Amino acid sequence: MITLLIIATVTVVSAGVALLLRNLIHSALLLIGNWVGVAAFYLWAGAEFVAFAQVLVYVGAVSMIVLFAVLLTSRSPADMALAPHTRSRVLAAVVTSGAVLGVLLGAVISTPLPGTNITVPSVTVRDLGNQLGGPHAGAVLVVGVILTVALIGAVVIASTGRDDGKPDAP
Amino acid sequence: MSLSPLQLCLLFSSALFCVGLFGALARSNTILVLLGIELMLNAANLNFIAFWRFGGAHAPASGVLFAIFSIAVAAAEAAVGLALVIAIYRHQKNIRLQDASRLKG
Amino acid sequence: MSSSPTLERLPLVVRDWLVGWLPESLRWLAGSLLAIVAVIVAFASLFALLTLVERKLLARVQNRPGPNRTGLPFLPFTKNRLFGLGQPLADGIKMLTKEDIVPRTADRVLHFLAPIALLAFAILTLAVIPYGRHLVPLELEAGVLYFFAAGAATELGVFMAGWASRNKYSLLAAMRALAQLISYELPLLLSIVPVVMLAGTLSPGGIVERQGGWSFGLLPQWHVFTPWGVTGFAIFFVTALAESNRSPFDLPEAESELIAGHLTEYSGFKYALFFMAEYFGMCALCGMGVTLFLGGWQAPLPFLAVVPSYVWFVAKLLTLLLAFMWVRATLPRMRIDQLMRLAWKFLVPLALVNLGVAAFWALTADWTGAVRATRWLIAAVLIAGPFVLLGRKLTTGLAPRTYRYAA
Numbered sequence: 001m002i003t004l005l006i007i008a009t010v011t012v013v014s015a016g017v018a019l020l021l022r023n024l025i026h027s028a029l030l031l032i033g034n035w036v037g038v039a040a041f042y043l044w045a046g047a048e049f050v051a052f053a054q055v056l057v058y059v060g061a062v063s064m065i066v067l068f069a070v071l072l073t074s075r076s077p078a079d080m081a082l083a084p085h086t087r088s089r090v091l092a093a094v095v096t097s098g099a100v101l102g103v104l105l106g107a108v109i110s111t112p113l114p115g116t117n118i119t120v121p122s123v124t125v126r127d128l129g130n131q132l133g134g135p136h137a138g139a140v141l142v143v144g145v146i147l148t149v150a151l152i153g154a155v156v157i158a159s160t161g162r163d164d165g166k167p168d169a170p
Numbered sequence: 171m172s173l174s175p176l177q178l179c180l181l182f183s184s185a186l187f188c189v190g191l192f193g194a195l196a197r198s199n200t201i202l203v204l205l206g207i208e209l210m211l212n213a214a215n216l217n218f219i220a221f222w223r224f225g226g227a228h229a230p231a232s233g234v235l236f237a238i239f240s241i242a243v244a245a246a247e248a249a250v251g252l253a254l255v256i257a258i259y260r261h262q263k264n265i266r267l268q269d270a271s272r273l274k275g
Numbered sequence: 276m277s278s279s280p281t282l283e284r285l286p287l288v289v290r291d292w293l294v295g296w297l298p299e300s301l302r303w304l305a306g307s308l309l310a311i312v313a314v315i316v317a318f319a320s321l322f323a324l325l326t327l328v329e330r331k332l333l334a335r336v337q338n339r340p341g342p343n344r345t346g347l348p349f350l351p352f353t354k355n356r357l358f359g360l361g362q363p364l365a366d367g368i369k370m371l372t373k374e375d376i377v378p379r380t381a382d383r384v385l386h387f388l389a390p391i392a393l394l395a396f397a398i399l400t401l402a403v404i405p406y407g408r409h410l411v412p413l414e415l416e417a418g419v420l421y422f423f424a425a426g427a428a429t430e431l432g433v434f435m436a437g438w439a440s441r442n443k444y445s446l447l448a449a450m451r452a453l454a455q456l457i458s459y460e461l462p463l464l465l466s467i468v469p470v471v472m473l474a475g476t477l478s479p480g481g482i483v484e485r486q487g488g489w490s491f492g493l494l495p496q497w498h499v500f501t502p503w504g505v506t507g508f509a510i511f512f513v514t515a516l517a518e519s520n521r522s523p524f525d526l527p528e529a530e531s532e533l534i535a536g537h538l539t540e541y542s543g544f545k546y547a548l549f550f551m552a553e554y555f556g557m558c559a560l561c562g563m564g565v566t567l568f569l570g571g572w573q574a575p576l577p578f579l580a581v582v583p584s585y586v587w588f589v590a591k592l593l594t595l596l597l598a599f600m601w602v603r604a605t606l607p608r609m610r611i612d613q614l615m616r617l618a619w620k621f622l623v624p625l626a627l628v629n630l631g632v633a634a635f636w637a638l639t640a641d642w643t644g645a646v647r648a649t650r651w652l653i654a655a656v657l658i659a660g661p662f663v664l665l666g667r668k669l670t671t672g673l674a675p676r677t678y679r680y681a682a
Contacts, residue, residue: 001175002177008182012189019193025438028209029385031205032431035573038212041182042237045223050237054215057241060427062208062248064457067434069201069252071450073259093196097188102183106402113176113225121222123231125416128238131231143242150246157175160260 011037024070032063179220187213200265204251211244281582297533310412322554323363329600336604371544385439393432393627397555399425403481404562407572407585418479430456440540447534452527458618459517465626466510469503469633470567483571497570502654503633508568521555522603561595621669
């Protein structure tokens with residue numbers, strides 16, 4: 001229980017600080033720390049496979065895309081720190097997210113949820129594999145298609161659109 | 171008042187979700203907005219695992235499977251989103267979200 | 276069949292004896308700590324040894340003696356220099372006593388954190404490798420996934436180093452390194468998928484267990500001795516070279532164009548940490564290669580199984596590391612576009628073809644007798660065909676080189 005509280009505090013605080021910082025690279029790196037915190041939560045909950053997948057996908061891949069995007073879209077380090085958010089915009093954001101938070105907290109606390117005496121579900125990697133290859137094979141295929149389409153789409157969107165087709169200089 | 175672990179997990183994920191929401195709404199930098207959305211997705215994922223662990227599930231692996239699929243889709247979302255960011259940058263030389271209001275190139 | 280149980284369990288016996296001094300409640304913790312310390316000390320001394328071996332080996336290849344002046348401290352007044360065996364010690368003292376310079380414009384926090392992050396993740400990867408029959412520091416069901424998750428995180432350290440230095444060469448090198456690491460991670464992961472598929476488990480220990488036994492009482496049933504295994508191992512070897520920034524893929528540190536890459540602004544102990552992390556990463560990748568393809572701690576011949584398993588693991592690990600050094604001494608550095616083309620147009624398609632061949636291999640597991648030769652033949656053709664075609668596609672217009680102005 002203490003572990004959960006520590007993980008939760010670290011994760012939420014790092015996320016909050018990350019979204020308030022003016023330096024984009026610092027925000028991105030802190031958010032990566034936040035993703036690691038989420039992975040730690042998965043480990044705590046006993047979902048090893050998901051935790052490692054989270055680290056592999058988020059810390060290994062998504063973080064790299066984010067960092068590349070940050071570096072490709074800023075012309076100078078000073079440009080990166082530019083954060084032209086207006087006061088009213090921040091106020092609106094605080095009010096909205098505060099309201100959502102209030103509703104969620106109220107709902108969570110007032111709902112009768114299953115207590116602590118729950119048998120711990122044990123899922124081996126083999127079980128997961130059998131599930132993914134058996135009843136959920138269709139979903140796996142769909143995800144594969146989505147990822148392929150996303151990859152091609154991303155390449156098409158981000159490409160410059162001109163193809164000079166010149167062979168490399170010898 | 172004592173909270174059950176499930177409630178604590180849900181509170182944690184709600185807090186994370188709202189932090190993400192705040193970031194997505196308050197910042198005008200497209201990359202940070204995307205990161206905020208990514209955070210909200212992560213918070214949703216936390217719920218799957220929390221309910222899988224403490225909710226007394228009927229199918230033992232469903233929560234984990236859902237989280238895995240969700241992570242895969244989130245990766246696709248991040249890739250496309252950041253490709254869009256780069257396209258916007260190439261078009262208007264900055265990535266302020268307010269400036270990206272025209273569809274016409 | 277197997278070695279004497281006492282010798283095999285010797286490290287465990289030593290651990291239990293050491294831990295036995297403590298009260299019951301602390302034993303688990305002390306045992307884990309002991310395993311961590313043992314792994315770190317073993318690999319740190321291996322790192323010290325490797326730096327010397329690499330320098331000596333490179334020197335020998337280039338027809339010079341290499342470091343041979345520093346003896347060991349306990350032989351101070353003799354003429355015997357022990358082939359320069361004291362060199363790592365001298366290097367270590369030099370690194371520790373050097374001034375630690377941080378550029379004025381650098382991001383101090385990240386500049387400080389980068390080597391630590393890199394080294395921490397490199398050490399994390401060492402945890403799941405089965406070093407012997409009973410020597411797995413951390414038994415995980417999804418150990419292979421853990422290994423590559425922790426390995427993927429090292430990219431962050433490289434980026435932090437490059438960006439925090441506030442140096443254009445560092446940043447360029449970091450971007451290059453990231454592009455390279457991401458591109459080669461794909462074939463790396465694809466090359467190990469067949470192993471996981473055929474072994475039916477993600478635990479490194481389980482994969483090694485599956486490679487036990489000998490066909491015809493002679494040929495070990497290691498994965499490298501199958502058509503898909505040898506292709507997978509070749510792809511793994513090339514991508515491991517690239518993932519550990521080794522020549523011919525050491526573009527991020529290409530001295531001739533980028534000074535020292537992301538290490539440009541590092542000096543003293545931080546530089547030593549980077550160096551250490553690089554060698555740890557290399558050792559971890561080699562260890563994983565041994566585990567996945569070369570039979571892990573299994574002995575190569577039945578009668579050699581009397582030798583303890585961890586000896587075999589270390590022997591294989593050292594062989595693979597020496598192969599890495601040999602490659603470094605032999606091949607010139609690639610250009611960045613050649614590097615990318617090799618990854619995306621050759622290794623990834625080949626790894627995908629290999630996946631198909633592995634699926635064929637898994638489906639035909641019950642073929643016996645004469646049909647078995649057919650199975651081998653079909654699998655070999657299925658790999659060799661795409662290999663030749665892809666290779667031809669990759670190298671068209673590149674060779675032979677013509678010298679227009681030379682006589």
